Amino acid sequence: MSRKRPSASPVNPVSTQEATPEQAQTSYDPSAIEGRWQSYWQDNQTFRAKNPGDLGFDPAQKKYYVLSMFPYPSGAGLHVGHPTGYIGSDIVARKKRMEGFNVMLPMGYDSFGLPAEQYAIQTGQHPEATTAANVDTYRGQMERIGLSYDWSREFWTSDPKYYRWTQWIFARLFDKGLAYQNEVPVWWCEELKTVLANEEVIQGKSERGGHDCVRRPLKQWMLKITAYADRLIDDLELVDWPESVKTMQREWIGRSYGATVRFGLEQGEGQVEVFTTRPDTLWGATFMVLAPEHPLVAGITTDGQRSDVDAYIRTAANKSDLERTDLAKEKTGVFTGAYALNPVMDPSDPRAKVQIWIADYVLASYGTGAIMAVPGHDTRDAEFAQTFGIDIVQVVEAPEDWKPANEGDCFTGDGTAINSGPIDGLSTADAKKKTIELLAASQAGEAKTNYRLRDWLFSRQRYWGEPFPVLHTDSGVKCVRDEDLPVELPAMDDFTPAEDGSAPLGRATDWVKTTDPETGTAALRDTDTMPGWAGSCWYYLRFMDPHNDEAPFSEDAEQYWGSVDLYIGGTEHAVLHLLYARFWHKVLFDAGVVSTPEPFTKLFNQGMLTAFSFKDKTGRLVPADEVEEHGDKAVHKATGEELERVIAKMSKSLKNVVNPDDVVAEYGVDAFRIYEMFMGPLGESKPWNPRDVLGSRRFLDRVWRLFVDPDGDGSLRDHVTEDGGSDEVERSFHKMLVRVNDSFDGFNFNTAIAAMMIFVNETGKQVEGFGKGQAERFLCALSPFAPHLAEELWARLGNEGGISLADWPLVDESKLVDDTIELVVQVMGKLRARVSVAADASKDDIEAAAKASIPQWLEDKTIVKTIVVPGRLVNFVVR
RNA sequence: GGGGGAGUGGCGGAAUUGGUAGACGCAUCGGACUUAAAAUCCGAAGGACGCAAGUUCGUGGGGGUUCGAUUCCCCUCUCCCCUACCA
Helix, strand or coil: CCCCCCCCCCCCCCCCCCCCCCCCCCCCCHHHHHHHHHHHHHHHCCCCCCCCCCCCCCCCCCEEEEEECCCCCCCCCCCCCHHHHHHHHHHHHHHHHHCCCEEECCCCECCCCHHHHHHHHHHCCCHHHHHHHHHHHHHHHHHHCCCCCCHHHCCECCCHHHHHHHHHHHHHHHHCCCEEEEEEEEEEECCCCEEECHHHEECCEECCCCCECEEEEEEEEEECHHHHHHHHHHHHHHCECCHHHHHHHHHHHCEEEEEEEEEEECCCCCEEEEEECCHHHHHHCCEEEECCCCCCHHHHCCCCCHHHHHHHHHHHHHCCHHHHCCCCCCCCCEEEEEEEECCCCCCCCHHHEEEEEECCCCCCCCCCCEEEECCCCCHHHHHHHHHHCCCCCCCEECCCCCCCCCCCCCCCCCCEECCCHHHCCCEHHHHHHHHHHHHHHCCCEEEEEEECCCCEECCECCCCCCECCEEEECCEEEECCHHHCCCCCCCCCCCCCCCCCCCHHHHCHHHHEEECCCCCCEEEECCCECCCCHHHHCHHHHCCCCCCCCCCCCHHHHHHHCCECEEEECHHHCCHHHHHHHHHHHHHHHCCCCCCCCCECEEEECCCEEEEEEECCCCCEECHHHEEEECCEEEECCCCCEEEEEEEECCCCCCCCCCHHHHHHHHCHHHHHHHHHHCCCCCCCEEECHHHHHHHHHHHHHHHHHHECCCCCCCECCHHHCCCCCHHHHHHHHHHHHHHHHHHHHCCHHHHHHHHHHHHHHHHCCHHHCCHHHHHHHHHHHCCCCHHHHHHHHHHCCCCCCHHHCCCCCCCHHHHCCCEEEEEEEECCEEEEEEEEECCCCHHHHHHHHHHHCHHHHCCCCEEEEEEECCCEEEEEEC
16 A cells, blocks of 8 residues: 555644645545644644633533543553553543533553563663653554543653652551551562562562562551452442452452351360351361461470471472462371360360361461361362361251262252251251351350451552652651652662662662651651552542642542543453552542542443464464465465464564554554454454454545545535435435444444444445535544544535534434335245335235235145234244 | 353354344455556355255254244353462
């Protein structure tokens, strides 16, 4: 194609208030159009969302807040996968604007965090410099895609003007006692001499280098997200989110109802506390298991068992979480020599005395770090008991229809209590209740709700993050006063973690040593920083009032914008980001800072963009640059081997990553946007196929020719500048518009584009019937998808003020009705003929016409029944 | 093991939620235009049988409900994503 646009060309810097369309163009040339309209939007602040108090703010206008999850500005720039969600939200925003809403579609950057720091370390530049450069790259790429962001609201999270308020929110968490310090184990890599974040440790090895890592305790900041566990589950009822995401969040929080049970020790003082969801199986507890890290272990171990126990603990400590939780492995453990007494049995009962074991299948971090083991009704306990020859007692009778799936499987469902003294005969539900009553009466236990969710480990020994706004003084830890915020990150040349694992900020001694402005006494700053998630926890609120220096946002702005109406992003954030943000939001809600209980009213997950890749006979994936394609065959360039086409993730190593700038340079922005939406429903993952982009471009070429005669002088065709237009085009238009409108319900814009293609194909066959009003309405429907082309033709039609704020056309139901309809004639449900009848034909007429069309199928047959579906078909049931 | 999603032409995907399966697009083939090519336009095209009109099979596989099933029910196979000894 000869219409190449210089790659990465910036937005046309020419500043004109009204863009003047070029008249000389006879064929569609996106490069001549797009930059001009992008400048036009910028110069006219077309997409500026108005806040209360702004000039031109209309309180009667309804608000609509659309948000795409903001990106991490990495050095690699955007690939074609990123814009899928951005274009989707842009299309929604553009339509809503045309429907009269005050739309806010903002964009910013999540610029703190590990990858930015690592990139900076690799390139030897300061993260602030690389962040600034990357932000410019991202902004440029997004501007080139014609996304209708209100750029006046742009910010990035590593800007002190922003993180000042992140620190301010931390202070609110601290005030409420929701931020506290605690000794917790962190990953330490001896080889790299550094503390690593969870994300940097894969299967117990460092992500970089693959060195062994161990856990070691360190004082850390924690956020008490567990205090909100119930509300984080229950309030999922309030939001319109995909059921899968809600389920994931519920399971992540992992609320389970059960009981705490305390077993006394046979020898000496003390007791072992356990959590169980099945208190009814207490009579079947034939042993107990403590996690190797359990604090009681050292005290209860008998001298005879001590060396075995110590050895087991040492082995367990060196295992990674993954090794310990590997389901496939054999159960391991060691007996402590100690015994516990079952609290619901008489101490003289031989069944009351149970062995206490140590095993790594019990996790120190969940529940109490100890369990009562019921091998009769728990798969894991059963495996353990079988391995070590411990008694197995049945205490729940399975329903009669229960059959073990495998030989020897234990019954873990609900049934009837047996061999359980006072609760015998009760159903599992009643037995649970009764047991809890018994335990409570003897003070040996009580009902308990447990959560899988742990408090949020909130500090990292890293440089590139928000400093904690706290002072360590002789009288304890205190928050920096609000008026003294922000606590700015000190400039440092060397921000790599220290050899001994202490945070790099510890080396900024002038910064660390400070005075408490309230008392004038010496104080130390905290050298940890907040994790990467902190900035993204409230950014959607800052967009409401991004330049406020008095508060994170004004009360007016927050009251007006409320919560995000539509939030679009990938499923990878289904739990962490979305849970953390909801947690902060609720804290702010309780503090009276925000007025809504939930931050995101509707959530939509866009699908992942994959790519075609090629596999050889051995199953190896072949990088794209080693493959040659002929028609539908793919061949290895070097060997000539025919390759199988498969779908794979876009990856650098497969060389199948596509940069949107290249696509835009070759086909134009609008074709790129149309293709990304035409590939399939927004929510599905689907493969990028370079060849297919052409089809979207051809569609836009056909649109252009609908307006401009390619054989003419480049001016508009006469009829599109005149009133009129045929009824056929009118009907075709309204049919299309219905489908375009419907596509917004399920974000399946592919069907909207298909409908527009049909309209353009049909209209192209009778161009003279395409009048000005129709042309304008068509451009309106097209404009959210292909805004540059729509603006250009709209202006050429003589309209001023831009199509982006024009009125969205309305469907005229009366125009949808055809004069004649084609009906399908079936015999016994099989298609036999088609007949045309008048739209208002009576049922009898329809039946008669249908009968007449298929005499050969009706002779020698009796019609038993006739089914007439108006507007669709006639079906004869014959014998 | 648990949870979620999906299987429709050579490919991406449509199908008003029980009513013409394969819209729209890519790739393919034929034709027009052209000195030629590209571009563009017109047309063909799920499989099998047939010169054809047509018949028949066909939405992973098997069964069922129904006048009629890609759609609803039962069984079964395959793939993808998330999660994982949570007591």
